[in-house]
Amino acid sequence: MARDSLASDSARQAGLDRPLRILMTNAVLTGRSGTETLVRDMVLALRRRGHSVTAFAPITGPAVAEIRATGSPVATSLASLEAPDIIHGHHTGPTIAALARFPGTPAIFVCHDFSSEIDAPPIHPRISRYLHVRSALRGRLVDECGIAASKVRFWPNTIDLQRVGPTARPPERLATAAIFAHPGTIPFTGMIAEACQRHGIAFRGELVGKAADDVVKRLSGTDLAFASGRMALEAMARGCAVINVDRFGVGGLVTTGRFAGFADVNFAYGALSGAASPELLDREIAAYSAEDAFAVTERVRRDFASDKGAEQLETTYRDVLAERPWPRREPNEDELAMAAIIERFLQQKRIYDRSFLRLREGLGPSEELQFQMGELASRAAELAEEVRRLRRGGVMRRLIDKLTGRTYEN
8 A cells, every 4th residue: 555654864863752742632532433533542552652642622421431541631621731742633623722722832633534624624834744544635635725745644544453352263154244333324234134144144233332332342253344444444453354335335345456445545435436236245245255354354453553553643743843943832811712712612512523423423413313223223134134034944933932932043
């Protein structure tokens, strides 16, 4: 996979090898979305490299417990924080608030989405690098926003292998499959269930019920995952074969031959060029190879570990700090007031929270509704599988088994 080089000798020449104080912003830290999980993973990985990381999000929830458990603080206000060496910005609002609160402090900004307003890159003289997690986003940064190409870098998503856990060897023949995505986001779940049935694969429905849960453990016992983005990486690292899907369509089975193309678009909707159809799903399921799936898993664990991502970030931070002097000073009253106004706006209006949830979960306005839709879809898949078993084994015998509490094998 082609990558822009993040390396430079300037940081070493400037003697900036000491541990850094990093402020990492995010619109929300409430659940298990892509950027929320990324913040959690990067805090841990950067701490393993000796750095101090404070996470800042105007809106927080259950997700902060894991970050705080590591000894890293999570702040909902910037007012009492010590000035960092560098600001690592996700999402427009909190990044602007941090720039206002810490005058003179340099920053980087990571763009995760092409159309979302919360990912609109703020143009600011102290943002010295703009990173993007898939190739298409370079167009938003350079072509749409006019950011100098010399400031733009590709930084692929990575995953925490310690959280993912050990890998399982893919089976010679697929026996189980599931959707590994945010609840309710795949509109053709029934089509996937029917395709699995045609291939003799038990379909487990949607694995994810609540976004605040650490859902990677739910992959246990799944041979084939239908997923995209970070969750596709997690499934591959766990040893699952992955067919790339999301609400836009079907990208296909991730193989060693296709891997670079999928990785270049972050296993996201840029890869999903085919409208969902029974024929397409049948073709991709039939293309499964245990040997190739294992090679994909090995590549993900080698090249997409969060420790490697943190190493790339550290190089970027040190390059920024070394490229010119960054005179720091205490914020004046106007700057403190501006930072506080932005914080209150983000907290009270919660526009970023709602927009983020709509983008993350689909078009529905209610997060809880999306969760319920996902859980209902999962239950429907379970019932469909039960009906299949009843029809195959004889209705009367199966009903008696149910009434008497007897168990039976497939």
